[in-house]
Amino acid sequence: MVEGLRERKKQRTRQALIQAALRLFEEKGYEETTLAEIAAEAEVSTRTFFSYFASKEDVLFFDSQQRLDRAMTRLAAKTPDQTVADLLRQFLEDSIEQVITGTGTYDAAALRARLVLTVPSLQARALHLLLDSQLTLAKALHEAFPDRLSLQDAGTAVGALIGAIMVTVMTSVDEGKPIDEIIAAVRRAGDVTIAGLGSLG
Amino acid sequence: MVEGLRERKKQRTRQALIQAALRLFEEKGYEETTLAEIAAEAEVSTRTFFSYFASKEDVLFFDSQQRLDRAMTRLAAKTPDQTVADLLRQFLEDSIEQVITGTGTYDAAALRARLVLTVPSLQARALHLLLDSQLTLAKALHEAFPDRLSLQDAGTAVGALIGAIMVTVMTSVDEGKPIDEIIAAVRRAGDVTIAGLGSLG
DNA sequence: GTGCAAAAATGCAACGAGTGAAAAGAATAA
DNA sequence: TTATTCTTTTCACTCGTTGCATTTTTGCAC
Numbered sequence: 001m002v003e004g005l006r007e008r009k010k011q012r013t014r015q016a017l018i019q020a021a022l023r024l025f026e027e028k029g030y031e032e033t034t035l036a037e038i039a040a041e042a043e044v045s046t047r048t049f050f051s052y053f054a055s056k057e058d059v060l061f062f063d064s065q066q067r068l069d070r071a072m073t074r075l076a077a078k079t080p081d082q083t084v085a086d087l088l089r090q091f092l093e094d095s096i097e098q099v100i101t102g103t104g105t106y107d108a109a110a111l112r113a114r115l116v117l118t119v120p121s122l123q124a125r126a127l128h129l130l131l132d133s134q135l136t137l138a139k140a141l142h143e144a145f146p147d148r149l150s151l152q153d154a155g156t157a158v159g160a161l162i163g164a165i166m167v168t169v170m171t172s173v174d175e176g177k178p179i180d181e182i183i184a185a186v187r188r189a190g191d192v193t194i195a196g197l198g199s200l201g
Numbered sequence: 202m203v204e205g206l207r208e209r210k211k212q213r214t215r216q217a218l219i220q221a222a223l224r225l226f227e228e229k230g231y232e233e234t235t236l237a238e239i240a241a242e243a244e245v246s247t248r249t250f251f252s253y254f255a256s257k258e259d260v261l262f263f264d265s266q267q268r269l270d271r272a273m274t275r276l277a278a279k280t281p282d283q284t285v286a287d288l289l290r291q292f293l294e295d296s297i298e299q300v301i302t303g304t305g306t307y308d309a310a311a312l313r314a315r316l317v318l319t320v321p322s323l324q325a326r327a328l329h330l331l332l333d334s335q336l337t338l339a340k341a342l343h344e345a346f347p348d349r350l351s352l353q354d355a356g357t358a359v360g361a362l363i364g365a366i367m368v369t370v371m372t373s374v375d376e377g378k379p380i381d382e383i384i385a386a387v388r389r390a391g392d393v394t395i396a397g398l399g400s401l402g
Numbered sequence: 403g404t405g406c407a408a409a410a411a412t413g414c415a416a417c418g419a420g421t422g423a424a425a426a427g428a429a430t431a432a
Numbered sequence: 433t434t435a436t437t438c439t440t441t442t443c444a445c446t447c448g449t450t451g452c453a454t455t456t457t458t459g460c461a462c
Contacts, residue, residue, distance in 0.1 A: 156390040163365060205430075214439095
């Protein structure tokens with residue numbers, strides 16, 4: 001059996017919940033949307049929501065695992081001639097591309113960006129997820145260069161890069177810059193930081 | 202009137218709430234402590250708690266504003282001969298010193314560290330506060346070097362430095378390193394990052 | 403198909419955080 | 433003292449989240 005009915009149905013329920021949530025967040029705002037409404041729209045009980053997502057916040061970040069997986073795969077596909085800086089640069093470009101393309105899944109990206117920027121609890125959750133990713137990436141980066149790059153140094157590299165990008169994005173957004181200028185700023189921040197980390201690896 | 206009774210009483214209530222919360226968090230753990238218990242211990246109504254702190258999480262970060270203020274003051278006291286790197290290095294050393302000395306207030310530091318490391322919602326809240334501080338610091342750094350350092354570049358610098366430190370700390374903690382090794386790792390991460398940011402400013 | 407075990411969905415009750423509004427209490431200025 | 437202003441309390445309510453017992457659905461062996 002390739003994919004049982006059970007599994008397919010679960011995926012459909014999951015999708016229904018995601019769609020319902022996104023639609024309602026878009027329509028009435030995050031805090032104004034209740035779990036009861038999301039569940040009703042997806043035609044499941046409120047209780048069932050929690051067997052798919054651990055919290056109301058999490059439904060917005062439904063694809064974060066996928067994203068991390070993709071980044072990890074790219075890291076694992078490292079060729080012997082690539083340096084630490086090469087991998088970081090590749091990661092930077094991949095990330096920018098994902099933003100430009102849309103999330104890859106569909107256009108939850110804009111909605112998510114808007115919500116994360118305006119709803120404190122979502123911002124906090126996003127940062128928390130991001131920190132976890134950073135730890136995972138640091139571990140992977142260390143394993144890509146087991147003897148040249150200690151785990152701590154890998155953490156320094158990943159943290160500096162993502163930290164620089166994050167604060168750059170936030171200050172740019174604060175200033176009301178348009179999306180293409182923000183991307184340019186991100187690229188610059190990434191370049192500067194990666195170049196600066198040259199002493200590692 | 203130097204300080205009205207009203208004001209003094211408010212400060213006392215605030216302190217009582219902080220003390221009560223910390224004592225209970227220490228004794229029974231964060232999630233196991235209810236707001237009702239904290240309020241009872243501080244001898245105020247549950248409702249009153251919320252005119253002092255916006256959330257249960259926030260009571261643990263009662264001194265974050267003070268800390269930020271101190272850092273800002275130090276930045277503002279910049280002498281004309283100091284470079285961007287000098288200020289960042291100063292900030293790094295100040296921060297390390299605060300950790301070593303204790304919070305400055307008293308020993309909420311160890312408790313807070315333990316809780317932030319183990320309670321997800323506190324970790325998220327801490328990250329959120331930290332991001333806000335970074336934006337403020339970036340703005341201040343930009344204003345310290347109005348024409349040499351753009352706001353975006355200041356964001357890059359602050360973000361890279363704090364990001365590098367944060368992930369370094371987390372990976373070190375993950376590995377179970379003792380406190381003095383963590384401090385050494387932080388200093389190294391800071392040095393590497395600041396040195397790397399040399400092209401800015 | 404029928405029956406059965408596993409998995410998933412549901413309903414219900416409960417808890418805790420957080421909010422709004424009105425009433426009571428305390429400090430201040432006059 | 434009195435009128436005013438700020439603070440605290442009380443009460444009622446919403447919402448997210450969880451535990452538990454029950455029912456429904458599904459996968460599989462016969």
